């Protein structure tokens with residue numbers, strides 16, 4: 001009886017307060033229930049997942065708040081509300097999701113992790129990685145969505161500018177050496193690596209032997225021997241790579257270089273006839289060398305093995321359906337003035353070069369539609385190599401790279417802004433903070 005009485009009035013109030021846009025399927029479903037046709041939790045959870053997939057969300061958060069159960073989704077990196085439900089459904093929703101992920105439904109005070117595959121042809125291949133976390137108000141569930149339909153590992157889809165793309169594919173065509181990708185978590189490094197492997201597969205078909213060691217494997221790739229680490233059984237990057245080198249690979253993908261031993265094996269593999277692609281946590285592309293020298297690697301090994309470093313950031317792209325000229329905020333204009341000149345900024349303003357999405361149905365009133373990467377490709381020119389050999393400071397390596405023709409992250413991001421692809425504030429948020 002509790003469920004029946006909760007529907008109607010209270011929900012109407014929640015929605016009236018929270019939403020100005022049309023209801024999504026979850027809200028419509030909940031609002032249209034009656035005493036004779038009450039909420040079916042299985043259908044409700046299906047609606048939540050369906051709405052999330054529709055909006056191309058990467059994660060679904062279901063949280064026990066003080067007075068209700070909140071459902072939020074992360075779209076283009078930003079959390080936003082999907083639905084607000086009466087608190088009494090919360091436990092039932094959690095129980096349903098735990099059944100989907102084969103978790104122990106009766107356990108409510110310990111963290112649990114599992115996977116759920118969605119039923120139905122339309123969801124073929126879609127997987128949810130379910131994480132249950134006990135909070136003082138009840139369980140919080142986060143589901144990471146793996147939707148193979150939404151992912152393409154096509155180099156063109158990465159949003160590289162034409163010049164960077166052709167230089168990068170040139171580097172990928174080399175038979176040996178080490179390629180490093182840098183960027184913060186969630187910057188699209190893994191997607192870029194998968195796209196790189198996809199490019200090699202397309203170009204060389206099955207004449208190449210490609211192997212990967214990942215923590216864990218995120219997407220399965222045909223023709224790649226992928227292996228997931230298992231630290232509990234001492235199956236670490238080091239153990240995996242030692243064994244892998246005896247497997248006669250041409251190309252080796254290492255999920256992440258975190259320590260001296262992994263770095264050292266990566267460099268050795270790159271020197272001995274393998275093309276190695278990996279990621280390294282570093283604020284900037286030129287900072288990669290100092291980072292690896294600090295790990296204990298010799299500068300001459302780095303100078304002779306590293307063939308390219310890519311810095312990558314994801315930015316939200318303007319919605320194409322509600323694009324309008326606008327005047328960016330003062331702080332952003334001021335920053336741009338310092339980086340360029342007052343005249344430059346005035347000229348862009350006079351020519352309406354700054355554009356943003358005002359918000360429409362197509363972009364769920366966010367002004368943004370999808371994301372694209374902004375990159376910089378640090379070339380291993382002779383000048384850069386010499387600076388690395390002489391252990392010059394990161395700033396100097398950056399300067400030498402710029403003199404050798406490197407278009408910096410900031411240059412590339414600003415170009416995106418002036419093309420109307422994104423906003424000045426967005427690149428300030430994602431790029432200026434750690435680059436300029």
Ligand SMILES: [Zn+2]
Nearest residue numbers: 319322360363
């Ligand atoms: Zn729009």
